[in-house]
Amino acid sequence: MSDLEDPLYKDWVRSALSLKYLKEGIYSFVDQFAKQHHSNLLLSYIKGTGSPATSCTECTSENLMPDHPRHRCIQKFRSKCFCNNPVGRRKCPNNFCSRFYDLIVIAHDERNPLWINTDPRKWYSDHWEIAKCYLSTTGYSEHGTAADTDAAGLLSIIINNIEIRNYVCSIDNIRKVRDIRNDIMHSKSFQVDQSSLYQYIEQMILVLQDPKILVTDVAAQNAVLKLEKLKRDQIFISVEDAYEMRRHALKAGEDGVKKIEKTKDEAIQQMETKRKEIHDDLDSRFDQRLLEQNKEIKAETIRMQTEKNEFESRYQTAVNEIETKGKQITDNIDAYFESRVNDHENKVDDQSKEISGCLKL
Ligand SMILES: [Zn+2]
Numbered sequence: 001m002s003d004l005e006d007p008l009y010k011d012w013v014r015s016a017l018s019l020k021y022l023k024e025g026i027y028s029f030v031d032q033f034a035k036q037h038h039s040n041l042l043l044s045y046i047k048g049t050g051s052p053a054t055s056c057t058e059c060t061s062e063n064l065m066p067d068h069p070r071h072r073c074i075q076k077f078r079s080k081c082f083c084n085n086p087v088g089r090r091k092c093p094n095n096f097c098s099r100f101y102d103l104i105v106i107a108h109d110e111r112n113p114l115w116i117n118t119d120p121r122k123w124y125s126d127h128w129e130i131a132k133c134y135l136s137t138t139g140y141s142e143h144g145t146a147a148d149t150d151a152a153g154l155l156s157i158i159i160n161n162i163e164i165r166n167y168v169c170s171i172d173n174i175r176k177v178r179d180i181r182n183d184i185m186h187s188k189s190f191q192v193d194q195s196s197l198y199q200y201i202e203q204m205i206l207v208l209q210d211p212k213i214l215v216t217d218v219a220a221q222n223a224v225l226k227l228e229k230l231k232r233d234q235i236f237i238s239v240e241d242a243y244e245m246r247r248h249a250l251k252a253g254e255d256g257v258k259k260i261e262k263t264k265d266e267a268i269q270q271m272e273t274k275r276k277e278i279h280d281d282l283d284s285r286f287d288q289r290l291l292e293q294n295k296e297i298k299a300e301t302i303r304m305q306t307e308k309n310e311f312e313s314r315y316q317t318a319v320n321e322i323e324t325k326g327k328q329i330t331d332n333i334d335a336y337f338e339s340r341v342n343d344h345e346n347k348v349d350d351q352s353k354e355i356s357g358c359l360k361l
């Protein structure tokens with residue numbers, strides 16, 4: 001029995017094929033408005049600077065510094081912004097890419113562009129390199145056109161770009177189809193039951209018949225016809241189709257794993273940076289504390305020395321006073337005794353004289 005004789009597997013292949021038709025129905029729409037968005041960004045540049053943009057091919061994801069100041073980062077997660085790691089970065093020498101970087105951030109619905117897929121050297125000349133900033137996943141660096149981008153990528157660009165999302169009435173429908181795409185492409189069993197397949201196709205048709213623009217778009221309506229045929233089982237599914245869909249799904253799985261690994265690497269990198277920051281902060285606080293303590297010890301030593309000097313000076317003064325007092329007392333005592341002795345001697349003399357007088361009588 002061929003794999004395609006298993007209805008669950010066959011319906012998985014049909015659901016994967018429905019994504020291919022969806023992509024065929026929306027890529028020219030996304031391309032058209034991505035082109036318009038690029039022109040509008042160039043106009044915003046003129047409004048902001050007062051002069052037309054100059055072409056630049058010197059800036060890369062490694063050397064470009066955004067225009068916004070680091071302490072007022074405009075990106076949702078500063079850790080993902082070029083300003084987060086300033087080493088080796090400088091503002092655009094042609095006064096273009098740094099300003100354009102900020103305009104790209106502002107045009108993202110969550111101010112959270114993904115820079116890994118884009119090449120800033122092409123920002124001036126290639127509208128698709130700007131559109132790629134609004135993708136949600138990695139793996140599109142080599143995909144240079146809308147036609148070369150899968151349904152998931154195109155849906156992300158519609159959801160994330162504030163200008164392009166204005167050309168659809170229901171972003172909610174787009175989000176639902178993006179979730180459907182993930183269910184199909186990340187299916188481990190490669191099985192889909194028929195009612196799910198029908199539901200997937202109906203949701204895709206809702207997107208392709210969005211009343212704002214797509215309902216009148218020829219490519220989108222051709223895709224609707226193909227999807228309806230697919231639903232009615234009027235499209236022959238070959239072994240080659242099955243092989244191609246499976247290959248796409250496996251590739252999507254690989255990209256998912258790569259993305260997880262990259263996210264893990266980024267998380268480790270962020271933790272390392274944070275750890276270093278904390279370490280440096282602790283070191284600097286410790287140094288500061290040590291400095292303060294040294295200052296305190298020095299001040300205390302000076303204070304104690306001053307106190308000691310004062311004490312010694314007071315002690316010396318007291319000793320001097322005591323010595324002076326003692327000398328005065330000694331002098332007084334000496335003078336007193338001397339006067340007493342004199343008095344006594346005088347009295348003895350007087351008495352002697354009196355006695356001599358009496359004897360003469
Ligand atoms: Zn920033």
Ligand SMILES: [Zn+2]
Pocket residue numbers: 056057058059092093094095096097098
């Ligand atoms: Zn530049």
